[in-house]
Amino acid sequence: MKAKYMVTSGFLGSGKTTSMIAIGRSIDRRGLGKAAILADDLGAANIVDAEYTATTDVMCQSISGNCICYQHENLVDKLHQLIAAGASVLLSDIPGCGIGALDNVYLQLEEREPGEFELMPFLCIADPERIRMIMPEQADLSLPGEMRFLLDAQLNEADLIVLNKIDTVTPERREELLAFLRGRYPAPVLAMSALTGEGVDAVTDYLLSHRSPAVHREIGYGSAEFIAAEQLMCWYNRRVFLEQREDKPLDFNRVFLDLFEELRLGLRKAGGNVPHLKMFASDAAAPTDIFKASLTGIDYEVTVDSRLEKSYSAISLVLNARAVADSQVMAALADDAIDAVAQKYALKVKTFFMESFGMMEEGKGNGGRASKY
């Protein structure tokens, strides 16, 4: 039987990773196939989503360095590896600040690997809080107005829209949000909570029983508005090893939550924001003891998805920020935030990996710029 393949889009923090895990579990639990997740992100390595997904019971692989839109051969290679390992339903995401995967992934697969995969509906995950920005109220969520273009284009690109996080809204509000989405976008709209599982089986059944028409939709990919939005974003990935100076056991949950607060303060001072800031840490000996948390904007509470049960005298932390800030400003304020908690908890900090880059910034690769003079 041909393997099924799906791409999930949706704004930063809307719940793409959580949804793929929930959908994957729904498939595996009900014996509808063998699910596998291909976690995609920008940056070279040390990606929270990939680290976290690997600790779940769903089969997974990661693809990093760039969006799956721009690495066709590598994508096809990874999909074949998952199929060889027994997967029959392949779920992958895109990094959450972008659009264009319908053309760059689905249409490319149809053209270059005809008949190889059965393309499931191109899914867009919508967050009840975030879509307030594009609803008539035009809510100001301390994010630049340019982000509205991305939210809108992602929803226009979809074959299926899923309103996620319905556990966070009243039934009346849910109906309002559904009516808005149904009135504005061409795709059918379903609702679920990837967290509680409500509606997940119905979404999964829809995805498994429908196919993507895989036709181009004009959504302004590459337009001036697209570039204006992308130019505001930076990616920051870091791995640090934190060691208590006297080798005393420490509750690292507290350290990480303080670090979130330091980063929030730094971003606020710099006039920036962070649509998604994630941290992951786990026990080296038994990766069942996990810290995983997200902040989806400086005005929100931190969501702790998993806390460490045990104390440690040293632990390795992966920190990913998808921020609205200059990349060097982000790097500097992250340094300050880490210094502050290191001082508070008497920690020695060893950085094993760090990268910080603007989405459209020059200087990421080789090559210089000729002087204008």
Ligand SMILES: Nc1nc2c(ncn2[C@@H]2O[C@H](COP(=O)(O)OP(=O)(O)O)[C@@H](O)[C@H]2O)c(=O)[nH]1
């Ligand atoms: N309350 C609630 N939180 C959710 C739900 N789905 C995801 N989240 C949380 O939202 C945050 C971002 O989720 P994630 O899957 O990492 O988003 P992504 O950036 O789109 O991949 C995490 O803290 C999740 O636990 C949901 O259905 N309900």
Ligand SMILES: [Mg+2]
């Ligand atoms: Mg994710």
